[in-house]
Amino acid sequence: MRSHEAGALHGQAGSRGPAWLREPDDTNELVRHLWSDHVERREDGELAVAGVGATELAAEFGTPLYVVDEDDLRGRARAFREAFAGWDVYYAAKAFLSTAIARWITEEGLRMDVCTGGELAVALRAGVPPENLGLHGNNKSISEIRRSLEAGVGRIIVDSLLEVERVATVAAELGVTARVMVRVTAGVEAHTHEYIATAHEDQKFGLSITEGDAFEAVRQVLERPSLELLGLHSHIGSQIFDTAGFEVAAHRVLALHARICADLGYVAPELDLGGGYGIAYTTQDDPSTPQQLADGMREIVERECRGLGVAVPRLSVEPGRAISGPSTFTLYEVGTTKEVALDGGAMRRYVAVDGGMSDNMRTALYDADYSCTLASRASTATPVLSRVVGKHCESGDIVVKDEFMPSDVAPGDLIAVPGTGAYCRSLASNYNHVPRPAVVAVKDGAARLIVRRETEDDLLRLDVG
Template sequence: MDEQLEPNKINVAGHLTIGGVDATELAHQYGTPLIAYDVAAIRQQFRRFNKVFEENQVEYEVSYASKAFATVGMFQVVAQEKGHIDVVSGGELYTAIKAGFPMDKISFHGNNKSRAELEMAVEHQIGVVIVDNFHEIELLSEILEQKKQTMNVMIRITPGISAHTHKYDQTGQEDSKFGFDIQSGQAEEALKQILTNPRMTMIGIHTHIGSQIFEVEGFVMAANKLVDLAADWHDKFDLDTQVLNVGGGFGIRYTKEDDPIAPEKFVDAIIKAVQKRVGQRDLKMPAIWIEPGRSIVGPAGYSLYTIGSRKDVPGLLPYVTVDGGMGDNIRPALYQADYEAVLANRASDKNEETVRIAGKYCESGDILIQKQALPKSQPGDTLAILATGAYGYSMASNYNRNPRPAVVFVENGQSKLVVKRESYEDLVRLDQDFI
């Protein structure tokens, strides 16, 4: 039994439950690999974020970072929770449109937005474009003039703060592909271009210092830097910054070695830092926006697999192979990300051995978990990897021509298919004959 599992997640049969449904029943009904989300857990995290803002009496938006997991069904849940979403591509924006998501509650990120993507954003009058570079300001200006439209914008800045995380997850340092640097004067030059454009309304400043962060200090430093920049721009340009967007990156627990604080505690520290600094700089209190993704969907997601072959080599850890792998969760191969797993059909049994959980893909690096204590498994057992709700399905591929898995939402003891499993026919649907 895994330490992450609460006793109420195991039913009388000793099986893992997700959203009140037996995980083995989900595996049998929908097949494996399968990604299952406990929808109540998603809703609860939204409500915890909302509560900390409301207790501090601050205007806010909880802007779900949809790159973590973007589907029509997910966006509909966010809308039910009165949330905001952050999209980073035309595809994510199109998904939001298909979901009927309120366009005025969408922000658009990205360091190389295309003309077509910006045209879609303008045509649908989304809430705000978060500008990332001078080319984008010029491109957006041309589109707004052509369409005789206006657009709210924020400026993304790099605050010169490195989060203590994997180097690929660091985005706030000066040497980054994202945003305008403050020190060199780029951020101020971007502001000048926006302020002189009558079709753009400058509403706020954005930063994001990284992902899977466990320490509050970086967020407090970033919040202080945003307030100081807002104060500087108020003095120079008589600009009242309406929004400070501090991004996301709140860490979650993947394994027993992880010891994150509750995501809402990060937010409480950020709010208090902004309130204090605003008072010191004699500014009007702005709204505070956050962009959580992983912390909303990560713990709510489970990857269910069927165990197949096993390889035992004397003196080495056995390989226990499942019917998925790097095609539905690339993070272990890409980031050396760690996870924990349980046998869903024997979740209360004692662990008897330590094994490696291997995927079925034709790569030696397709190892989902390097060391996992489990009861002695058999072919046909259902394995559940925990906390896979973020960046699993959203980064899935058809490598080796394997179909991507189905996704189900589970709530109040009921399950609903929200993404169909791809078929072999789906894999060749866009292929064209050469001969």
């Protein structure tokens, strides 16, 4: 049992922070691989992205603010498309979705995976071709299934035996054929946080290979005249840095694929190995490139298929975080600071900003680590162990657990937190009735609003009482 509502986020790092955190020689120096391609420091020390300075962004759009490097995001999408040439690359919209993002992804040649009616609505509004969409989720409503089939989505990933029947019934009512994949659990637990490892048996997603549920789902799909089986779908977790977990999953999923061929006489044309590719949040992270992932996964699938004596199916993957995550940083304004005594006489400085867990839930939810930097100016002050916290009435309202920041950080300064393009705006809330931040895209020296800031009027408009 946790003894404190903030749990492991409090006091776990010791007096000098976690073992991987090193005191920098220069707090102004950017750790290059944590930032998008077009982020730099100007000569005066101000952080800038694609030619637009942090102070200019804050003055025009306010803070907190999600700042997207458009060319960086587009470049990461292209890198996956090119590395996985011959495969279908679906952007996992749950990472971050807006009309503009959906258009960029489509223009760069990617398909898109959505998992709710709301995500589907955004994709269709953005003009994503319906045939390039896949509908995911473990509890799709009848209305979501109907809307997807009416729109003509390219595939629906069924997640239970009940969903097989549900999709078949709706498709029959509409007089259409639903193209489906069966999501399977391969019994592989990715080397990641317990709450985002999604392929071990005891969890809500998919149908078990080892218990026979996946094979039974395939059999039932093949019996339904309103369904067309595309193949199997597997996803082993998130924030994964290499292909080792995929190797075990591919072995088990392709063995099921071969059994379907042998026992049911059906050669499924496709196989989806999911996503979950990690990014660098701090200096301890060393993710693989799209090309390294593609080369490793291609070799794994081809080897397994040779061993099973089956043809290689058409393959697909679903990167989300790896495309949107590194392309974005969050800009905050400092409100207050205070010093807190730690064990052994050391001190930690608490730096409170004008956002927090309402715009970045990942630290509280996953015990996630982030980095940060002073964004509005340079500093020659001594680095001090700091913790960036939010303005919410929760002890666990922490944005950056541990980072060395200049000792002269003060109210009015701007702080930038990199790697916030995935699962930050998507998980954002109105806790304490704080309006959610705006999102701006920056490209070629110009910034434009792509998601406006919520206002108190927006919050009150929903309150009909």
